[in-house]
Amino acid sequence: MNGKIPAYLYEKGNTVKMIVFTAVFALLFINIFQPFGSRAWYPAISDFKYFTFSSLIILTGMLVVVVSRVILAVYSKKNDILYWQYGFWILCEVLAMAVFYSLFSKFVPKESADRDFMDIFRQSAVNTALVLLLPYAISWLYFSWKEKSLLLANMEQEKTADSHTRTLVAFPDEKGDLKISITLENLLYIESADNYATIFYLNKSRQSRFLLRNSLKWMEENLTKDTPLVRCHRSYIVNMDKVKILKKVKGGIVLELDAENTPELPVSKTYYESFMHKFSRYSVN
Numbered sequence: 218m219n220g221k222i223p224a225y226l227y228e229k230g231n232t233v234k235m236i237v238f239t240a241v242f243a244l245l246f247i248n249i250f251q252p253f254g255s256r257a258w259y260p261a262i263s264d265f266k267y268f269t270f271s272s273l274i275i276l277t278g279m280l281v282v283v284v285s286r287v288i289l290a291v292y293s294k295k296n297d298i299l300y301w302q303y304g305f306w307i308l309c310e311v312l313a314m315a316v317f318y319s320l321f322s323k324f325v326p327k328e329s330a331d332r333d334f335m336d337i338f339r340q341s342a343v344n345t346a347l348v349l350l351l352p353y354a355i356s357w358l359y360f361s362w363k364e365k366s367l368l369l370a371n372m373e374q375e376k377t378a379d380s381h382t383r384t385l386v387a388f389p390d391e392k393g394d395l396k397i398s399i400t401l402e403n404l405l406y407i408e409s410a411d412n413y414a415t416i417f418y419l420n421k422s423r424q425s426r427f428l429l430r431n432s433l434k435w436m437e438e439n440l441t442k443d444t445p446l447v448r449c450h451r452s453y454i455v456n457m458d459k460v461k462i463l464k465k466v467k468g469g470i471v472l473e474l475d476a477e478n479t480p481e482l483p484v485s486k487t488y489y490e491s492f493m494h495k496f497s498r499y500s501v502n
Contacts, residue, residue, distance in 0.1 A: 238356055
């Protein structure tokens, strides 16, 4: 009860929506259920005139809520609103509207002049609580659902953005200048020759290559951590996500990739243990 209420309960846009919804609900409520003995106020008039009069009464009573919410909005700019405070605020709204309808029922329709004011107030308090609390509760559930849906959408969007950031591999040259960036899903393998590395990747489903002046050692140290890239040979780094078949041959282990026109890549004894360790992690997944 001492916690702060969610901001969506007093945001301007949500407040306007809640007041409009409450007003519509109240109009339907008073015309369908006819509380307060309201139909007996004007027995001789038509249903249309009754609807007009009752609507004016309801809308006048709703001014209590409008004034209350304006005060609440001003108060919320400088102070935190706690749950118990908000509950007390709503109770005051119910009592204020109940007093308004009780005074109207007591002194405006001539047929109600002899009715006891406290009886009118008790009935009015119950009906006013229904008129306010039901649309309030429905509005809060809607705002809460909308807020959670927005948060989930933002989380999914951030997750997708982070995923794209993580899977994009940047390849600088030996001076540190960025030369090319390739998504992991398109990266096949990297082959070294002297001080150069050739990056093999898919571009619009066709195999392409890019020659880069940098060492395979640098790439092993900087690109293989927390990625499916692993060094399998002194001349190769392979993307484990692209390995289709691992098979033992007479000379050791070779890898077949899930792409056309790619050679079989060998796994040398030097890198066998580290390769198999990473392979076991990805084979389980």
